[in-house]
Amino acid sequence: MAEFPSKVSTRTSSPAQGAGASVSALRPDLGFVRSSLGALMLLQLVLGLLVWALIADTPYHLYPAYGWVMFVAVFLWLVTIILFILYLFQLHMKLYMVPWPLVLMIFNISATVLYITAFIACSAAVDLTSLRGTRPYNQRAAASVLVTSRRPQLDCRRCVL
Numbered sequence: 419m420a421e422f423p424s425k426v427s428t429r430t431s432s433p434a435q436g437a438g439a440s441v442s443a444l445r446p447d448l449g450f451v452r453s454s455l456g457a458l459m460l461l462q463l464v465l466g467l468l469v470w471a472l473i474a475d476t477p478y479h480l481y482p483a484y485g486w487v488m489f490v491a492v493f494l495w496l497v498t499i500i501l502f503i504l505y506l507f508q509l510h511m512k513l514y515m516v517p518w519p520l521v522l523m524i525f526n527i528s529a530t531v532l533y534i535t536a537f538i539a540c541s542a543a544v545d546l547t548s549l550r551g552t553r554p555y556n557q558r559a560a561a562s563v564l565v566t567s568r569r570p571q572l573d574c575r576r577c578v579l
Contacts, residue, residue, distance in 0.1 A: 466495035483543035490536040
């Protein structure tokens with residue numbers, strides 16, 4: 419067997435030094451919250467919470483369309499929270515091998531497509547599942563923010579053949 423080399427350099431550190439360095443790295447970056455990306459993510463968190471809170475307060479489990487809206491709202495809200503925390507604590511800098519601008523672009527494009535499908539499903543199901551003027555109708559209509567209550571309705575008394 420070969421002998422152990424005579425010139426070995428070792429370095430030791432105490433656990434307290436390593437723990438202190440990692441705790442100080444998790445300070446929030448308040449400049450991110452003031453940036454346009456941070457403000458838009460906060461807005462997305464608030465509006466996402468509002469959508470799924472409005473749908474969750476109704477018997478959404480009885481109608482498949484509202485189940486889809488609930489899934490989209492909660493899933494995208496949770497992913498937004500994760501991305502917000504990553505950027506707030508600058509954890510994306512530690513994961514430098516991930517192309518974060520591309521990840522955010524793909525997330526926002528897919529979120530847009532999913533929110534549009536949820537909007538269409540929610541707005542199509544509002545009149546079918548609720549009586550106009552009742553509390554569930556108002557909540558479901560509010561959840562699909564862009565739904566107008568004055569859609570053209572077919573009135574057979576005015577039909578001309």
